[in-house]
Amino acid sequence: MGDDELRWFTSSFSGGSGEGCVEVAFLSGVVAVRDTKDRTLAPHRYSTNSWAEFLSGVRAGEFTRH
Template structure:
């Protein structure tokens, strides 16, 4: 997946009071994720199906 200019935001699933944070950027047809503390290491990209599956699992584990 080719990434356009990405605008990252802190994930709503990151802890508000912890250093364990990830940032997410919406992409056409997917998303990119990076570690807030280690931005220089790059990011991971997920296509739409992978991203939906990940979010479904995260939401299931939070309930």
């Protein structure tokens, strides 16, 4: 399946514009992430476990700027 055939979800933090944000697509055992500003670039791909750990860190504030 090519990247154009994936069902992409835009971040809810994009404010509905879809510009300047990220999109994710879920595959079997893999999560693809791409920048909405340049969808021609290859998406980054992460295992579902790595993606879940990243989201847990975000929710826990591990990436908050101080």
